[in-house]
Amino acid sequence: MIGRYEVGSRNDVVYADDLAVGDTFELGSYTVTEQELVDFADQWDPQSFHIDRDSARNGYFGGLIASGVHTIAICQRLTVTSLYNDWSVIAGKCFRNVNFLRPVRPGEVLTGTMLIDNVVLDDRGRGLVTAAAEIVNGDGKPMLTMITEMFMRSRP
Numbered sequence: 001m002i003g004r005y006e007v008g009s010r011n012d013v014v015y016a017d018d019l020a021v022g023d024t025f026e027l028g029s030y031t032v033t034e035q036e037l038v039d040f041a042d043q044w045d046p047q048s049f050h051i052d053r054d055s056a057r058n059g060y061f062g063g064l065i066a067s068g069v070h071t072i073a074i075c076q077r078l079t080v081t082s083l084y085n086d087w088s089v090i091a092g093k094c095f096r097n098v099n100f101l102r103p104v105r106p107g108e109v110l111t112g113t114m115l116i117d118n119v120v121l122d123d124r125g126r127g128l129v130t131a132a133a134e135i136v137n138g139d140g141k142p143m144l145t146m147i148t149e150m151f152m153r154s155r156p
């Protein structure tokens with residue numbers, strides 16, 4: 001049980017009006033491999049410190065690091081697999097206050113939490129949910145923080 005809901009259970013759908021300010025959810029974990037890091041960056045952010053081991057070793061970070069876009073994608077994956085698959089999400093509205101606090105390196109295990117900051121229901125059968133996400137590494141050091149706004153259905 002996380003927050004007030006059984007995460008990973010397909011028995012109940014979570015609606016916007018089921019969430020309350022202060023509800024906190026664990027997002028599970030994800031291990032970043034070097035091959036994945038390089039492949040993602042090669043396609044979406046082909047800077048040398050993401051894709052070239054020798055160049056990265058001699059660069060500012062002393063080795064390969066994940067693209068920030070990749071780190072956001074990992075956060076999204078953790079959120080979807082841990083929560084959104086059971087939530088009645090309509091669509092995302094925005095990401096804001098995205099902060100890359102430390103570089104993500106190959107082999108790191110990332111975990112996260114999400115805190116509900118606000119829920120505003122409207123008369124159209126939906127709610128705007130604002131949540132703060134934080135991704136940390138295996139040592140518990142923050143790697144990424146960001147605010148997500150999404151529309152969710154309200155209870156029928």
